[in-house]
Amino acid sequence: MKGPSRLRRLLPYLAFAALAITLAACGSADSTRYPNTTFDPKSDLGRSIDDLWDTLLLLGTIVFILTELGLLFVVWKYRNNKEPKHTHGNTKLEILWTLIPAFILVFIAVPTVRTIFVTQAPAPADALKIDVIGHQWWWEFKYPEYGVTTANELYIPVGRTVSFALTTKDVLHSFWIPQLGAKRDLISNHTNYVWLTADSAIAPSVWNGFCTEYCGTSHSFMRFRVFTVTQEQFDSWIAGQKATAAFNAGPAPANPAAPVASAAAVTSNLTQVPGGVAADSATAGGQNAPATPATGGPVNSLPRNQPRAVSPLDANPPARPTGTPTGAANVQLAGGAPGYFFPRESMPAYAVPQRAYPAKIMFTTGLTGDPARGQTAFMMGGCIGCHVVRGNPMAAGTIGPDLTHFATRHTLAGGIFPNTTDYLARWIKNARVMKPGSIMPTLGKGEYDPVLKRTAPVSLDDQQIADIVAYLQQLR
Ligand code: HEC
Ligand SMILES: [Cu+2]
The missing domain is CATH 1.10.760 (Cytochrome Bc1 Complex; Chain D, domain 2)
Structure with missing residues (x-):
């Protein structure tokens, strides 16, 4: 079979791939269309993770393009089935192809480790403390400074750092608010922490939260909502929640x-x-x-x-x-x-x-x-x-x-x-x-x-x- 006709046969596939890539690039990550996206972060934590992702995607794309170019070059160069010269062992080449990936890994490791240090650092002392307790299959939220306990619906003030202390009453769970970037496991007999500051511009708004560690029959039904509200709204909410129930009172x-x-x-x-x-x-x-x-x-x-x-x-x-x-x-x-x-x-x-x-x-x-x-x-x-x-x-x-x-x-x-x-x-x-x-x-x-x-x-x-x-x- 001749070259040009083979190319013609490939053409529909190439066109389809190009279309798919174009369509994929068209979608924006905005929260109303993709409410559970991680690509439109609304907190400092979410942004540091998203920035790392962008860096790694860029580095990965460069490596991908260079590798594919090399591959295409070889395919093109030996297109006429000319048998290349065989070699056995090449120390220079072997050192080179060990060093290049090692060098790339260092490039990836530096921003990764830096982000890990940022996201694992202890929360600032004046952060608002919230205890998150996982139960099969619901979430308990406690505000220890206020003596407030609620379930499945979390209120946090924007512009203020909130520090979550994560524990579980039973099995492993994992706390995840995609748009705010917080994702951390709840482990038996151990307290995990995660903290973030929600962007001031988003109040008042609501975000979806999930359990993202399989925890039994109703794992997929273990969700929650996060209400990001202004400091005044938060204070008013806390005051209301602190009081005993209205019907009794x-x-x-x-x-x-x-x-x-x-x-x-x-x-x-x-x-x-x-x-x-x-x-x-x-x-x-x-x-x-x-x-x-x-x-x-x-x-x-x-x-x-x-x-x-x-x-x-x-x-x-x-x-x-x-x-x-x-x-x-x-x-x-x-x-x-x-x-x-x-x-x-x-x-x-x-x-x-x-x-x-x-x-x-x-x-x-x-x-x-x-x-x-x-x-x-x-x-x-x-x-x-x-x-x-x-x-x-x-x-x-x-x-x-x-x-x-x-x-x-x-x-x-x-x-x-x-x-x-x-x-x-x-x-x-x-x-x-x-x-x-x-x-x-x-x-x-x-x-x-x-x-x-x-x-x-x-x-x-x-x-x-x-x-x-x-x-x-x-x-x-
Ligand atoms: C054996 C313990 C038990 C008893 C008895 C019980 N509940 Fe529950 N209840 C639970 C648990 C556990 C949940 C959480 C279930 C879940 O979401 O998976 C729950 C959830 C609820 C909820 C939903 C709360 C929320 O915020 O999601 C309501 C309302 C409720 N129960 C009302 C009642 C009423 C009314 C009664 C009595 C008629 C009752 N419960 C008896 C254990 C109990
Ligand atoms: Cu779960």
């Missing part, structure tokens, strides 16, 4: 959009709560049965401590922050403002979970929940063995996420579902069908628990779940 909220029973109704509703649930609550979760809360007696003695309005904590409520709510999402409650939180209607599409709930979890439509009854059901249904609601001394369990300000969160269950009535009701009804392997047990009446392989031992009917949902939605 004062009289009924005067919010016409979400009517809540008055304190009197709380008392009268107590007698209407079916007692059957309490008897079962000790077995909640089977193998994962919650420990009895240290602060309280047996679960079924709870009504003694009712109503909430006269509990010791409530009698002397902590000073509530006034906060500076911005955006309609922040409803002012009578008991005090919830403080700033990222307005739900401003959530970009990429940060809103799109996963549908499993169709097989049925839920009666048209039920109206009563938050006061819900609070009681929350205590009787075993929830308090695994969940903290600050302001309610009975709710002291630490197996699951802190729910003190649950209604200020936009997602639930490791950031995989939107925090809406429909999803929340189904989550409480059958968490283990919503999220395979979930440590939170299946709790709905007649629901099949795929982990225990039998129907739920604790059973809440749809009305009780609707009441609990109404209660949780008051926790701002």
Whole structure:
């Protein structure tokens, strides 16, 4: 076969390759189109890693081009199948092809090692400290300087260095916020650190976070959101989160959009709560049965401590922050403002979970929940063995996420579902069908628990779940 005709046959392939390369180069790395890109860093840490990548890509490209040119030259030079002269051993050449790669490696090592030193250095002493605790399959975030604990939704001020201390409650996990550059493993019996300063220009905004170390059944459902906010918004958020839950802390909220029973109704509703649930609550979760809360007696003695309005904590409520709510999402409650939180209607599409709930979890439509009854059901249904609601001394369990300000969160269950009535009701009804392997047990009446392989031992009917949902939605 002659040269020119071979070239003609190759032409379509070459054209295709050229097109592919051109198209690839066209895409920009901007965050709205590629929300999880690492090529558009929004922090100092992200930039130092991205700069290193750019340097290495450039060096690699130069080596690639030189090598390919050499190859093409040889192909061209011996195109007529002329047999080249054979040689055996060439010390000069061997030294040369050892030295050149060694030289290239030094070129790559210098910026790499420099970046490692920068990203592994201890954080500045005045950095904001946040403890990140990995759980199968959700994230716990603690702000030790403020006594604030939350889950799956992290708030950080822009322009200030934030130092994360990473630990795990169970197996290995890995903390990753692609756009902010932070990626580090959570290792058993060891604390890892990573720190960064988010760019001032990005506030307020939200970024996706992931677990990026396989950690079991629901690893891919272990996500989180990072809200990068201004210092003022952060201060307001912290003030709101520091307070005890609004529903517990004062009289009924005067919010016409979400009517809540008055304190009197709380008392009268107590007698209407079916007692059957309490008897079962000790077995909640089977193998994962919650420990009895240290602060309280047996679960079924709870009504003694009712109503909430006269509990010791409530009698002397902590000073509530006034906060500076911005955006309609922040409803002012009578008991005090919830403080700033990222307005739900401003959530970009990429940060809103799109996963549908499993169709097989049925839920009666048209039920109206009563938050006061819900609070009681929350205590009787075993929830308090695994969940903290600050302001309610009975709710002291630490197996699951802190729910003190649950209604200020936009997602639930490791950031995989939107925090809406429909999803929340189904989550409480059958968490283990919503999220395979979930440590939170299946709790709905007649629901099949795929982990225990039998129907739920604790059973809440749809009305009780609707009441609990109404209660949780008051926790701002
Ligand atoms: C055996 C412990 C246990 C019990 C009992 C339990 N939960 Fe949970 N709960 C968990 C765990 C663990 C998670 C985190 C699950 C995940 O995301 O993988 C969770 C998650 C949640 C969430 C989502 C929180 C978030 O921010 O994502 C809500 C809401 C919730 N539980 C409510 C309840 C209610 C209401 C009850 C009682 C009817 C209850 N839980 C009983 C352990 C428990
Ligand atoms: Cu994981």
